[in-house]
Amino acid sequence: PEPTLVLITGPTAVGKSILGAEVARRLGTGVVSADARQFYRELKIGTAPPDPETLARAPHHFIGHLSIFDYYNVSLFERQALEVLEKLFETSGYGVAAGGSGLYLDTLCRGIGDLPDADPGIRAYVQDVFRSGGLEALRKWVKGIDPVYYDEVDLANPNRLMRGIEVFLSTGIPFSELRNNQPARRNFRIKRIVLNRERSDLFARINQRVDRMLEDGLVEEAVAFFPYRHLNALNTVGYKELFAWLANRSSLREAVEKIKTNSRRYAKRQLTWFKRYPEAGWFHPDDLEGIMSFIRNDRL
């Protein structure tokens, strides 16, 4: 039979890790984490990685496999994760992917095309142009090298504009031509589970989790990484707000509140993303039995 990839996703703090580990345990397989911040081994508190007990329930992959100094991207993740999944499929016929990074999960399901990795030098150069010339400069540039992309992009979004430019600069081919929108073929079935709970409950959990991180030493962790605050891995909720405080741009109190509201917003953005899968099964994290039967029901 075709192997099955069980995707377990949902907003931050909903309870993905524990449920994902338990589901993997029951299926006799392992967990591929799809959390773009738990990749970094140095970030031990602010990214809320699974605790030892959870990790012990099933083999986990892609948690702390990177350093904050490493370059990484979704495509790298796609290749590596697919490899791990193949092995999991061989032993149990199932694989579990748990995490809240929508783009990473999507890439596992449908691929992301084949483009050269970003060249750090080129990226820095394009960023310089943005810094000095602003959005206008980027727009003009994109319009000149790739009018098709210009008509498609969100012209207010610097990152999107810069990506198009960066790709053109490193390949000489317009981004709009290189981007292929056909989903990749996959040799496994996908069961998508979205975890959710009442919003008031979710938000309360988020707030509590932030308080717990603070007790666990989030501030100390942020202080330690302050010198590296410009690294992409540290442009992360929980750290960037504390960096603002450390740079004297806010009070500690304000920073903590900011962490909470930014986490809530992140959760909302995730929910918006997850709403696009009509085939997904939405469950409360406590409904383990419902989830297991959804996974085992071949007609769904």
Added chain:
RNA sequence: GGGGGAGUUCCAGAGCGGUCAAAUGGGGCAGACUGUAAAUCUGUUGGCUAAGCCUUCGGAGGUUCGAAUCCUUCCUCCCCCA
């Protein structure tokens, strides 16, 4: 007790006779998203039988064709002198 200042839409805070359902920011809500993604970006935010109408700018009166904006009075806060 005397003197001065303030009460604005969820919050902060502009407005100081019409162009005000009311700037701006925050928060909320909704959304976008194929290589930075816990990133980045957008929209919306009094109600309705919606190109129109209704109810809002501490309360009550008043002036005016017309008030959040002027007057009277009441209530509540803040500051200074005593």
